[in-house]
Amino acid sequence: IWEKYGCEESVDKESFQKSFVRHVNTTLARSSLNVDNFSAYQATAHTVRDRLIERWNATQQAHTLKDPKRVYYFSLEFLLGRSLDNALLNLGLKEQFGEGVKELGFRMEDVLEQEVDAALGNGGLGRLAACYMDSLATLDYPAWGYGLRYTYGIFQQRLKDGFQMELPDYWLNFDNPWELPRLDIAIEVRFGGYVSKYTDENGRTRHRWEGGDGVQAVAYDVPIPGYGTKNCINIRLWSSKPKRQFDLSRFNAGEYEQAVNEQMKAENITAVLYPNDNHMVGKELRLKQQFFWVYASLADIIRRFKKTDRAWDQFPEKVAIQLNDTHPTLAIVELQRILVDQEGLDWDDAWDIVTRTFAFTNHTVLPEAMEKWHVPMVEYLLPRHMQIIFDINLFFLQKVEKQFPNDRDILAKLSIIEEATPQSVRMAHLAIVGSHRVNGVAALHSNLIKTTIFKDFVKFYGPKKFENKTNGITPRRWLHQANPKLSNLITEALGDKKWLKDLSLLKNLEPHAKSKDYRRRWKAVKHSNKVRLAEYIKAKTGIDANPNSLFDVQVKRIHEYKRQFMNILGVIHRYHYLKSLTPEERRDIVPRVVIFGGKAAPGYHIAKLVIKLINSVSATVNADESIEDLLKVVFIPDYNVSLAEIIIPASDISQHISTAGTEASGTSNMKFVLNGGLILGTVDGANIEINEEIGDDNIFLFGHLADRVDDLRHAHRYRNVPMDPDLQSVITSIETGNFGDSRIFAPLINTLTFGKDYYLLSDDFGSYLDAQKLVDEAYKDEDEWCKKSILCTARMGFFSSDRAIREYADQIWDLKPVPAKA
Numbered sequence: 001i002w003e004k005y006g007c008e009e010s011v012d013k014e015s016f017q018k019s020f021v022r023h024v025n026t027t028l029a030r031s032s033l034n035v036d037n038f039s040a041y042q043a044t045a046h047t048v049r050d051r052l053i054e055r056w057n058a059t060q061q062a063h064t065l066k067d068p069k070r071v072y073y074f075s076l077e078f079l080l081g082r083s084l085d086n087a088l089l090n091l092g093l094k095e096q097f098g099e100g101v102k103e104l105g106f107r108m109e110d111v112l113e114q115e116v117d118a119a120l121g122n123g124g125l126g127r128l129a130a131c132y133m134d135s136l137a138t139l140d141y142p143a144w145g146y147g148l149r150y151t152y153g154i155f156q157q158r159l160k161d162g163f164q165m166e167l168p169d170y171w172l173n174f175d176n177p178w179e180l181p182r183l184d185i186a187i188e189v190r191f192g193g194y195v196s197k198y199t200d201e202n203g204r205t206r207h208r209w210e211g212g213d214g215v216q217a218v219a220y221d222v223p224i225p226g227y228g229t230k231n232c233i234n235i236r237l238w239s240s241k242p243k244r245q246f247d248l249s250r251f252n253a254g255e256y257e258q259a260v261n262e263q264m265k266a267e268n269i270t271a272v273l274y275p276n277d278n279h280m281v282g283k284e285l286r287l288k289q290q291f292f293w294v295y296a297s298l299a300d301i302i303r304r305f306k307k308t309d310r311a312w313d314q315f316p317e318k319v320a321i322q323l324n325d326t327h328p329t330l331a332i333v334e335l336q337r338i339l340v341d342q343e344g345l346d347w348d349d350a351w352d353i354v355t356r357t358f359a360f361t362n363h364t365v366l367p368e369a370m371e372k373w374h375v376p377m378v379e380y381l382l383p384r385h386m387q388i389i390f391d392i393n394l395f396f397l398q399k400v401e402k403q404f405p406n407d408r409d410i411l412a413k414l415s416i417i418e419e420a421t422p423q424s425v426r427m428a429h430l431a432i433v434g435s436h437r438v439n440g441v442a443a444l445h446s447n448l449i450k451t452t453i454f455k456d457f458v459k460f461y462g463p464k465k466f467e468n469k470t471n472g473i474t475p476r477r478w479l480h481q482a483n484p485k486l487s488n489l490i491t492e493a494l495g496d497k498k499w500l501k502d503l504s505l506l507k508n509l510e511p512h513a514k515s516k517d518y519r520r521r522w523k524a525v526k527h528s529n530k531v532r533l534a535e536y537i538k539a540k541t542g543i544d545a546n547p548n549s550l551f552d553v554q555v556k557r558i559h560e561y562k563r564q565f566m567n568i569l570g571v572i573h574r575y576h577y578l579k580s581l582t583p584e585e586r587r588d589i590v591p592r593v594v595i596f597g598g599k600a601a602p603g604y605h606i607a608k609l610v611i612k613l614i615n616s617v618s619a620t621v622n623a624d625e626s627i628e629d630l631l632k633v634v635f636i637p638d639y640n641v642s643l644a645e646i647i648i649p650a651s652d653i654s655q656h657i658s659t660a661g662t663e664a665s666g667t668s669n670m671k672f673v674l675n676g677g678l679i680l681g682t683v684d685g686a687n688i689e690i691n692e693e694i695g696d697d698n699i700f701l702f703g704h705l706a707d708r709v710d711d712l713r714h715a716h717r718y719r720n721v722p723m724d725p726d727l728q729s730v731i732t733s734i735e736t737g738n739f740g741d742s743r744i745f746a747p748l749i750n751t752l753t754f755g756k757d758y759y760l761l762s763d764d765f766g767s768y769l770d771a772q773k774l775v776d777e778a779y780k781d782e783d784e785w786c787k788k789s790i791l792c793t794a795r796m797g798f799f800s801s802d803r804a805i806r807e808y809a810d811q812i813w814d815l816k817p818v819p820a821k822a
């Protein structure tokens with residue numbers, strides 16, 4: 001019977017339509033007379049979901065049978081965006097299904113627009129996790145992601161009078177076809193309780209974590225299809241639910257209502273994604289999220305490991321766990337607890353297994369982003385884990401002491417515990433000590449962590465434990481899906497689509513930069529992407545952005561270190577300059593549309609003022625008829641993955657202008673260049689490696705280098721550094737009220753003065769303006785610019801997330817591909 005009725009891949013137009021109609025009638029319970037775009041989306045999505053589930057099953061079955069080593073990517077964020085278009089393209093169904101939808105009376109573009117983003121992430125870190133899942137699937141690696149199924153993703157951003165307002169992102173309002181609820185997979189997670197000590201049958205002292213309050217972690221699986229493979233991997237997201245059994249004794253004691261209330265609190269744990277990017281907040285609920293997640297994930301992994309009869313010391317040969325930042329670091333402690341307290345292993349044997357299992361990726365050097373948890377809070381929520389952390393630290397420091405006798409200083413610097421009142425757990429230290437590998441995310445960043453924040457660890461462990469794995473992006477979503485016209489033009493030049501699986505093949509585009517005809521068509525694609533964006537801008541903001549202007553884009557989370565403030569100050573400078581020109585002089589000006597987008601963390605007041613300033617400048621400049629189309633300023637609200645897919649292909653130049661040494665990598669820089677956009681940037685993060693790949697002629701770099709930052713900051717702190725005169729006149733312009741009531745901007749302007757200009761805007765402003773001039777000049781030669789654009793794309797092969805994932809697999813995880821059978 002299974003043979004007879006088993007899955008049969010139906011991927012042609014007719015079977016699509018059959019399935020579509022069936023889903024409308026059954027899944028949606030609608031008649032064919034009552035199908036709007038949204039229903040069409042749902043029916044299409046369910047049809048694709050069926051295909052995904054077949055592949056998911058086949059892949060997971062193959063992996064279960066073969067039982068290879070697997071990697072588990074632990075990330076509190078997976079910023080997936082939309083799934084339908086991506087699944088259609090990865091599965092190779094877009095054409096057939098597109099035809100099918102059309103014949104049913106819908107436009108595929110409209111159908112795709114119906115989907116809400118899965119926005120379970122803040123920015124770079126979460127989107128990186130999503131790109132890595134795409135590559136893991138595409139390259140047939142046996143991999144799972146583990147994360148949380150937040151009821152509310154990153155907030156939606158609205159503007160009111162130019163100020164950011166936050167709205168809840170209730171993304172599960174309608175059914176979510178991209179998840180498979182596994183209501184049978186439920187793991188009880190506890191908090192609180194106490195530790196009891198006992199002597200076991202062998203006379204050893206043992207510990208047991210007892211008591212405490214429980215909640216349930218329920219699994220939801222999100223299938224991630226690879227491109228050009230049957231392989232389909234899984235992201236398991238946990239959702240918190242009240243535990244199944246009710247405390248009967250309390251019920252009988254008449255505490256029914258109170259008991260129900262506490263049960264309901266269980267759902268709080270996974271209610272909301274914390275909206276801070278590169279900033280630590282010491283909230284108890286956040287720590288509970290972290291523990292809830294790692295406890296359930298480890299229990300799940302160990303259950304799977306135990307199905308085969310293997311000895312514990314083989315665990316690291318079957319399981320690699322990658323820690324996406326310090327957020328999952330408690331997993332190190334929890335695995336040690338399981339092995340020692342529950343499985344009865346000796347401490348040292350257990351610790352060897354633990355450290356061979358984990359590897360840790362650091363994503364930042366910003367001090368305010370480093371996770372630290374107060375010891376009393378950890379102790380109260382997780383009493384046994386706190387003991388184990390102290391023990392890990394004790395044994396670690398004993399080894400340090402042995403290697404550096406009588407060096408109190410290095411002990412204090414390396415300690416997992418920060419000795420303040422109260423004490424804190426330094427999660428990065430714990431992650432380093434509990435992992436066999438630590439990596440940064442771009443060459444400069446990986447060197448910086450070795451010479452600054454983790455330099456004492458390098459002294460102790462030697463340099464080999466610390467590696468670089470330069471970030472990458474998936475060319476499937478970020479070129480093929482977001483920029484179908486450019487993808488087609490590339491495929492035409494290269495003869496086939498192999499480049500989508502081997503991005504280094506893009507280098508064969510280089511000769512085409514010399515073809516006048518190819519350049520013309522390349523330009524036409526960019527232009528039509530700009531038209532698409534201009535239409536979006538008009539619809540959302542009412543602003544006319546002329547697609548013949550230079551599109552200058554900065555879209556990313558709003559943060560002082562990313563220096564959107566410097567960008568808008570530069571815009572004001574340009575505005576004044578334009579106003580000073582004679583009509584003759586104006587004829588020589590390249591018209592510009594300066595586009596901003598990005599969310600500020602709700603409690604980050606300075607970042608919110610930056611948004612307000614951008615909108616105030618936008619209002620003034622756009623309303624000033626005297627400068628016509630020469631300058632337009634746009635803040636596009638609610639920047640997210642789907643918007644990025646429209647904005648990135650439309651950019652001529654994008655800005656990645658962080659203070660040198662502060663942006664660990666950046667990944668949107670890679671996306672822009674891959675789409676033939678040039679970049680204006682500082683010598684920071686992956687900009688440096690992009691420069692190495694594409695050449696000095698194709699990038700506009702400016703500003704002080706990372707090794708100058710300490711001295712420059714020191715100068716601001718202890719001397720009176722005169723402000724750059726161009727910057728001063730821009731500030732004066734704001735202060736005189738040219739952009740509305742200047743009093744609201746005082747705290748922002750003060751960051752440059754009383755705040756000692758920590759991000760060095762005044763030090764880089766001059767060279768920033770110079771670089772902008774070079775951009776203007778270069779853009780005048782359209783043909784030359786287009787050559788650069790083609791060469792940029794051609795030389796971006798290195799930045800595929802496929803390359804990054806292969807490096808992780810070979811050098812950290814020791815992982816081999818396991819293709820699922822076709």
Ligand code: 26M
Nearest residue numbers: 124125274278280281363441663664665666667
């Ligand atoms: C921490 C504590 C409490 C609440 C939230 C957080 C938190 C959330 C996200 C901290 C950091 C978070 O993300 C940091 C991040 O996105 N870092 C970026 O990672 C990218 C991928 O490696 C890099 O390209 C960026 O340079 C880096 O800023």
